[in-house]
Amino acid sequence: MNGFLAYLAAVEGDDERCVRHVDEALASGVAGTRWTLWARGMLDLGHGRVEAALSRLEPMAGGHHVAETRCVPDLVEAAVRLGAPDRAAGAFTRYREWARYTRQPWAEALVLRCRALLEDSEEHFTAALKLEGRPFEQARTALLYGEWLRRMRRKADARTHLRTALETFERLEAAPWAGRARAELSATGSAAPAAPAPGVLARLTPQELQIVRLAAQGLSNRDIAAQLFLSPRTVGYHLYKAYPKLGVASRGELGTIAL
Known part of the structure; x- marks a missing residue:
């Protein structure tokens, strides 16, 4: 339980609470260690410490535990951002097979988001957003797509997705992700709500x-x-x-x- 609570604190960007739950999970035994590794990696990724996130996630990703499976999209994002997509390739192949087996729209949406990042593909971003996803992950996809559109100098298109992402992150109190969306909106020349x-x-x-x-x-x-x-x-x-x-x-x- 403490490992899962550490992950939730990581999503909110609460370093102190995340570390406290990590310490409590580790003290209780081996069962919580996978969740804590994912939580620390997620905390780093949210705060922009991409190299640290990749170092935490790479050794654990692609296993059979739920945290080892579910962390793969985070690993893909970190690897692509650091210009090292090959470091996520093996884990993503296994994740893709798992998602195909589960037949869950939210899992397929994450596969498409990963493909959009790995293949630099707008088609996969738009396909991912059409599927029913979990709110936090769907907002992350909108954020990544908005960032991609801004890099393509399509600022007006980017703003739509960045505002959608920001609204969800603020509702979920995912502070570091809201900050990232707000900064991206500002970079498009739009007055973000700050x-x-x-x-x-x-x-x-x-x-x-x-x-x-x-x-x-x-x-x-x-x-x-x-x-x-x-x-x-x-x-x-x-x-x-x-x-x-x-x-x-x-x-x-x-x-x-x-x-």
């Missing part, structure tokens, strides 16, 4: 603001790049452009600004 950037932050472009906020949270350039589907070099360039606008000289000084 306070506008105050003062000095208004000098930044939407992408610079996105990157600076992630950097201020302690994410590395590589993790930021993975979250935003950019190269680490591009992230470094945007930070280099943002620092003079903010009146800071380095990443370590970002904590002095209200972001």
Whole structure:
């Protein structure tokens, strides 16, 4: 039970509660360890710590326990974001076979989402959203599709899916995922339902603001790049452009600004 509660806390982005339930699950014996690994991986993925998420999920994904099976779509997302889709290939093959056996629309929707990421395919995104899915996972698919559309410079189309995702995440109190959807909406030039950037932050472009906020949270350039589907070099360039606008000289000084 504590392992499952740790996963729910991870979805909400509650680090303290997640770690507490993880510790309690581990203290109770081996039975909860798979859930705790998934929970910690999910917590990392939600907060944009993509490399850490992949390291946690890769060794466990593709097994027969429910957590080992259900974590595969999270593994696929982390692997694709880091530009290492092959690290999820074997687990996804087994997951696809499992989904075919279960014949559940929500499972097939996750297969389609994984294929959309692995094959860079709009067709699979739209097919996944047509199937009846579980609200949190359906919102994640809408978010990923919205991110994909923005990268294709189809900002108006992206906003529709990003707003849908944001509404669901806020209803489910999935704070890190809502924050990601809000940031993506801002990057499309849309006024997301959040306070506008105050003062000095208004000098930044939407992408610079996105990157600076992630950097201020302690994410590395590589993790930021993975979250935003950019190269680490591009992230470094945007930070280099943002620092003079903010009146800071380095990443370590970002904590002095209200972001």
